Amino acid sequence: MEKGLIVRGLRVSVESIEILKGIDLTVEPGRVHALMGPNGSGKSTLSFALTGHPKYTVTGGSATLDGSDLLALRPHERARAGLFLSFQYPAAIPGVSVANFLRGARTALRPGDVLPPAKFKKLVTEKMQLLGMDSSVVSRYVNDGFSGGEKKRLEMLQMAVFQPKYAILDETDSGLDVDALRAVGESVNAVRSANSETGLLVITHYPRILQYLHPDTVHVMMDGRIVKQGGADLAERIERDGYDPIREEVAGGVA
Amino acid sequence: MASPDLVMEAGVSRVAVEGLSARLGEGEQERAARLAALDAYERLPLPAWRLSRTQRRNLTTVDFSRIVPFAAQTPAGDVADTGAATRIVNLDGEAISLRLAPEIAATGTYVAPFETALRERPELVRPHFGRIVDPETNRLTALNAALHRGGLFVHVPRGVELREAIELHTIVEHASAFPRLLIVAEEHASVQVLERIESRPATGEGVRVVCSVTEIVANAGARVTYAALQQLGEDVPEIAMRRASVGRDANVEFAPITLGGDIVKSVYEANLEGEGATGGAHGLFFPAGREAFDLSARITHAAPHTTSDALLLGAANGAGQAAFDGMIAILESGAGSLSNLRSLSLLLAPKAHIDSVPGMEIANNDVKAYHGATIGEIDPETLFFCQSRGIDPDEARRMIVAGFFSTVVDAIPSTQARIWVQQRIEAKL
Ligand SMILES: Nc1ncnc2c1ncn2[C@@H]1O[C@H](COP(=O)(O)OP(=O)(O)O)[C@@H](O)[C@H]1O
Ligand SMILES: [Mg+2]
Numbered sequence: 287m288e289k290g291l292i293v294r295g296l297r298v299s300v301e302s303i304e305i306l307k308g309i310d311l312t313v314e315p316g317r318v319h320a321l322m323g324p325n326g327s328g329k330s331t332l333s334f335a336l337t338g339h340p341k342y343t344v345t346g347g348s349a350t351l352d353g354s355d356l357l358a359l360r361p362h363e364r365a366r367a368g369l370f371l372s373f374q375y376p377a378a379i380p381g382v383s384v385a386n387f388l389r390g391a392r393t394a395l396r397p398g399d400v401l402p403p404a405k406f407k408k409l410v411t412e413k414m415q416l417l418g419m420d421s422s423v424v425s426r427y428v429n430d431g432f433s434g435g436e437k438k439r440l441e442m443l444q445m446a447v448f449q450p451k452y453a454i455l456d457e458t459d460s461g462l463d464v465d466a467l468r469a470v471g472e473s474v475n476a477v478r479s480a481n482s483e484t485g486l487l488v489i490t491h492y493p494r495i496l497q498y499l500h501p502d503t504v505h506v507m508m509d510g511r512i513v514k515q516g517g518a519d520l521a522e523r524i525e526r527d528g529y530d531p532i533r534e535e536v537a538g539g540v541a
Numbered sequence: 542m543a544s545p546d547l548v549m550e551a552g553v554s555r556v557a558v559e560g561l562s563a564r565l566g567e568g569e570q571e572r573a574a575r576l577a578a579l580d581a582y583e584r585l586p587l588p589a590w591r592l593s594r595t596q597r598r599n600l601t602t603v604d605f606s607r608i609v610p611f612a613a614q615t616p617a618g619d620v621a622d623t624g625a626a627t628r629i630v631n632l633d634g635e636a637i638s639l640r641l642a643p644e645i646a647a648t649g650t651y652v653a654p655f656e657t658a659l660r661e662r663p664e665l666v667r668p669h670f671g672r673i674v675d676p677e678t679n680r681l682t683a684l685n686a687a688l689h690r691g692g693l694f695v696h697v698p699r700g701v702e703l704r705e706a707i708e709l710h711t712i713v714e715h716a717s718a719f720p721r722l723l724i725v726a727e728e729h730a731s732v733q734v735l736e737r738i739e740s741r742p743a744t745g746e747g748v749r750v751v752c753s754v755t756e757i758v759a760n761a762g763a764r765v766t767y768a769a770l771q772q773l774g775e776d777v778p779e780i781a782m783r784r785a786s787v788g789r790d791a792n793v794e795f796a797p798i799t800l801g802g803d804i805v806k807s808v809y810e811a812n813l814e815g816e817g818a819t820g821g822a823h824g825l826f827f828p829a830g831r832e833a834f835d836l837s838a839r840i841t842h843a844a845p846h847t848t849s850d851a852l853l854l855g856a857a858n859g860a861g862q863a864a865f866d867g868m869i870a871i872l873e874s875g876a877g878s879l880s881n882l883r884s885l886s887l888l889l890a891p892k893a894h895i896d897s898v899p900g901m902e903i904a905n906n907d908v909k910a911y912h913g914a915t916i917g918e919i920d921p922e923t924l925f926f927c928q929s930r931g932i933d934p935d936e937a938r939r940m941i942v943a944g945f946f947s948t949v950v951d952a953i954p955s956t957q958a959r960i961w962v963q964q965r966i967e968a969k970l
Contacts, residue, residue, distance in 0.1 A: 338928075338929075339925055340921070340925070360928070360934075361925060361929055362928040362929075362930075362931050362932055362933045362937075364929075365928070365929055365930055366931045370929075371929050373929075377920065377922040377923040377925070377926035378923065379923055379926070379940070379941060379944055380944055380945065381943065381944025381945055381946070381947035381948065382940055382941070382943070382944035387930075387940075390932060390936075390940065391927075391930035391931055391932055394930070394931035394932045394933070394936070395930065395931035427944070448930070448931075
């Protein structure tokens with residue numbers, strides 16, 4: 287069995303338009319990969335295809351998680367296999383409290399590790415403090431009337447409570463102020479130090495979150511393809527020069 | 542209890558009405574009123590049925606000539622205790638359990654099955670009986686007036702504020718039910734009444750119906766909450782008419798919870814008659830299978846500075862259908878009134894159908910009135926979000942639907958009743 291979140295030649299269509307044109311990417315346990323790229327290049331499409339969103343049709347390639355065929359699993363089974371997505375735009379569940387949702391989801395994800403209510407409450411409170419969240423959030427309805435920043439923190443709270451094997455963070459950093467960004471970075475690192483096996487795919491526009499998460503590899507996606515890979519310095523280069531030089535490089539290579 | 546006074550024949554007849562009156566030991570006045578109502582029953586039209594898509598079953602397909610008015614058997618008294626401090630349980634028209642909390646009696650509050658009250662305290666009952674809902678409103682209000690039995694009378698004296706809900710539990714087993722409820726709250730009194738209506742599987746031939754009338758009188762400054770929870774079998778039609786008269790600065794809150802029945806025709810009305818009166822309806826409905834509900838709520842602002850707030854949450858599954866007709870009427874006499882009427886509907890299956898038509902009749906310019914209706918399906922993004930957290934799709938739908946109904950369910954004034962409702966909602970998914 288090959289460990290890791292392994293994507294090979296993945297092609298994905300939305301409403302019969304091909305968006306991803308063959309993606310190869312491996313997130314090893316314990317590693318941090320950053321996925322960068324201009325708006326509309328297909329980053330979120332990759333995260334939805336891997337988590338099994340019904341609107342995204344895989345037309346070719348493979349994706350495995352520690353050896354199990356992700357594409358053969360239904361979305362909730364992929365989550366139970368250990369895959370977590372922090373949504374760019376998380377949905378609201380009116381009438382369902384954060385506390386009940388966290389408890390229900392954690393029970394579904396970790397049926398062998400159901401905590402007694404007091405322990406569970408302690409775990410949630412601890413993680414919320416780390417994220418700088420107000421304790422009243424637990425009795426609010428999931429994402430209902432939440433600000434952008436509150437939604438992102440709640441995504442991170444879920445990651446902290448569920449402790450997934452692999453997490454995709456889809457622009458979790460965008461729309462966060464400096465303090466929120468630091469809290470998110472620290473929370474993700476706390477998950478990683480609790481479980482050094484957690485592999486991360488951090489989708490971002492901006493390298494600033496990478497100050498906290500220190501990527502091992504940076505991938506650049508353009509027009510549904512990974513066009514460039516490199517170390518952390520690649521993110522700094524994008525920060526400085528934008529995507530245009532890379533775009534020209536790629537176009538030059540093709541021509 | 543089988544009694545020689547009751548003639549066991551199907552249908553609505555003079556013999557049945559006279560037999561019932563004699564069986565209950567009623568005087569000439571009650572007997573005459575019942576016979577007058579029987580006459581009205583034969584003469585008056587059925588109330589309107591507005592669900593156009595329900596060709597198969599509607600009010601006219603209920604065969605009243607075959608209804609079973611009384612039970613031949615003695616009711617078996619095995620009914621789960623809801624733990625309510627004050628509770629009447631009616632099985633096939635017999636009060637099989639009657640419990641009155643000592644605290645309630647100590648306040649001078651009078652609680653009794655309706656006919657007992659009419660016999661014991663006619664001076665409290667007669668001034669209001671049939672005044673809020675005229676028996677001659679339609680064929681079925683007349684039917685209730687002719688055959689009423691079981692039910693509940695509550696009189697709360699001036700200034701008495703009761704904390705615990707008074708419960709009436711009506712169970713239909715061998716026969717139809719015709720409960721009549723009258724709740725009178727004197728000035729600045731406060732009371733909550735929780736009615737629960739259920740049926741057991743049919744045991745014989747004939748049609749079982751539930752045909753009920755509730756009258757509420759809230760005098761100046763009084764507060765009355767009336768929650769009516771029902772779930773009947775798919776072979777039991779229900780027709781209910783509930784109306785409140787709300788006095789100066791008084792408040793009446795309806796919680797209509799409609800969860801099942803062959804067809805359900807249910808009308809809630811609040812007449813805000815005194816200045817500063819407030820009325821509300823916060824309810825839910827959920828037809829599934831082949832159930833068809835025709836529900837209306839009407840709030841009439843007849844006095845200045847009256848306020849109303851209504852929220853109806855409806856879901857439909859299978860081929861379930863519902864029409865919800867919410868109406869706010871602000872009369873010329875209703876200057877300075879405020880009203881808000883909303884309905885949210887959730888369709889859970891392709892053949893499910895909900896018609897929600899909030900309406901307003903406004904005869905005074907100096908008012909603020911808002912109404913809105915939305916209809917939709919479960920948001921696929923919400924469903925996917927839940928699935929991405931390991932929750933399987935069935936459980937996710939249960940969670941989303943429970944959340945949809947939660948504002949109304951959480952307000953039900955009894956934990957036990959809340960759980961009862963939550964379980965029935967889950968069972969309909
Ligand atoms: N659900 C969808 N419906 C229609 N088009 C979509 C959908 N998701 C993505 N796309 C299209 O796919 C392309 C890539 O989008 P996306 O994956 O969201 O990019 P990114 O996350 O990199 O900004 C865009 O052209 C977008 O319009
Ligand atoms: Mg995106």
